[in-house]
Amino acid sequence: MALRNAVMAALLEGEASGYDLAKGFEASVANFWMATPQQLYRELERMEGEGLVRARVVQQERRPNKRLFSLTEAGRRVLRAYVAQGPSKPLAIRDELMVKVQCVDIGDTGDIEAVRAAVAERVERATAKLARYRRMQERMLAGRTEDEYLATADRVGPYLTLQGGMALERANLQWGETVLKRLAQRTAALGGGSARARA
Amino acid sequence: MALRNAVMAALLEGEASGYDLAKGFEASVANFWMATPQQLYRELERMEGEGLVRARVVQQERRPNKRLFSLTEAGRRVLRAYVAQGPSKPLAIRDELMVKVQCVDIGDTGDIEAVRAAVAERVERATAKLARYRRMQERMLAGRTEDEYLATADRVGPYLTLQGGMALERANLQWGETVLKRLAQRTAALGGGSARARA
DNA sequence: TTGCCATACTCAACAAAGTGAATAGAGTAC
DNA sequence: GTACTCTATTCACTTTGTTGAGTATGGCAA
CATH class of the missing domain: 1.10.287 (Helix Hairpins)
Structure with missing residues (x-):
């Protein structure tokens, strides 16, 4: 349940599809939180179920359609609570x-x-x-x-x-x-x- | 199957119990590979089953007995193969x-x-x-x-x-x-x- | 003398993360 | 014309990682 915070942080930059997030994690978040596409799609699915993000299907002509996710107000609140709350885990490296x-x-x-x-x-x-x-x-x-x-x-x-x-x-x-x-x-x-x- | 390499690297410094490894991961490996006690005990158990490490029970008088693990020759070979083999994963951080x-x-x-x-x-x-x-x-x-x-x-x-x-x-x-x-x-x-x- | 901390583990259950492959159309390079 | 890559996602499965409790002994301090 920590990946979702990283995902929400990425969505602060604006709408993104699972695919967008997967490659580069919207360019900045990936530098400190890695995730595979599958993880992201799965997490986005769950988060949508919990009302933290909302999806919007964009029809595309020469590409598969995509679902653009954005933060909901509820998501924003959860993220703020997370930022405000006590000590974070110390940083996990695996090298x-x-x-x-x-x-x-x-x-x-x-x-x-x-x-x-x-x-x-x-x-x-x-x-x-x-x-x-x-x-x-x-x-x-x-x-x-x-x-x-x-x-x-x-x-x-x-x-x-x-x-x-x-x-x-x-x-x-x-x-x-x-x-x-x-x-x-x-x-x-x-x-x-x-x-x-x-x- | 990556934790085990870190464990073997730690055992290169000599015998250690699961408990030893758990606190500080023999002091040096912990700096780049974190693991909880449970993970370590479980992994040591498996590795013993596969002959990568060998356990030796040390009777203690005023403390619970402990099992000291050391690398076997097979473990050493596996570790060497790991070191020799191709590109490592890029480094996972989660901050x-x-x-x-x-x-x-x-x-x-x-x-x-x-x-x-x-x-x-x-x-x-x-x-x-x-x-x-x-x-x-x-x-x-x-x-x-x-x-x-x-x-x-x-x-x-x-x-x-x-x-x-x-x-x-x-x-x-x-x-x-x-x-x-x-x-x-x-x-x-x-x-x-x-x-x-x-x- | 009670309670907490340190040693030294074990067990069970669950949540999260990672692997590998499948699907499917379009573009692009050889 | 075919093989490969890019977009875009989904499914099934396995491996890791996390949480919380339980067991047992001894030392130390209030």
Whole structure:
């Protein structure tokens, strides 16, 4: 029952179909709450049943019809109550890459190489994501400075969460790069790339 | 089937009981993979059934007996295969606080205050966690420099994931502090603390 | 001396999340 | 002309995760 809050937060930006939400979660919420299409459709269905959202079918000519969901007043109230209420859960991360890094010493240099590749991939992703975030930021600012924007904008939430996403990706990037360096050093130290006895 | 990899990664540090794992997940793995005691006991049970871990009952005099689990050779192989195999899932975060920040514009200054308090709590937690990580780091280094440590240590995985945890908490902290500042500005701008018309 | 906290688990039930595939029309690239 | 991708959604199923309670012992503090 936590996904629904994320969905409602996304719908604050306006009407969206399940499909819209599924790809990119309306671009901003996805940065801190991931969900598969199925989860979203299912949750939207339930929420409609409970009157938190309302659906409107849009006929389309060259595409399948779609149902656009929007927040109802009841949904808005529930969301406000959620925001106002006490402490949130601490933040749940689940990072397979970190598990692999933790295991980097398990085998020979081949295992180190596998981990190195995985970290390199993460670094690339983080770089790409950061670039995307920066473009989003520029679009939001639209020439204004941050101070101007925050003083005049109707909504600052999406901007602040975008900042959060950027902070996270910067951390990822910085960490990944030092790990890459360290692993290269270690591979060199353990025999310059040739195999080594198994643990 | 992903929790088990995290559990095995934790057992790389040596024998542990379900209870040990439950509190702190052997101190390092918990930073990137959370699990409740029940999940861990259940998973350990299954893993024992599949021969990935082996249990050893330790009689205790003034406490309930405990079962210490350790990795079997089969478990080690499975773990190595996991590390070696292709791309990991991208990292799953689920952050309620971010959902609340996204919604900060939903209501009046009271809602902003609630979000502010939640962010302040996050900042405090991040500060505490960072301090704890730094102590762990010092214990690991034991007087050596980072370079010395990484060149001589048997295992570097736990150190590198600790760095990851620290990077994450620093990002949290830095983000949280700017958000706090921004929200204070906004509260001031929206009427200096007095109520304002609802959205 | 009562009650709470810590160790050390187990059980049952349920809610939420994730996987994989199916459906179906339109556009686009080879 | 066929294979692939995009829009848009649904179904069936499995795996995880969560909640709450129950059991048992000992230590510590008010």
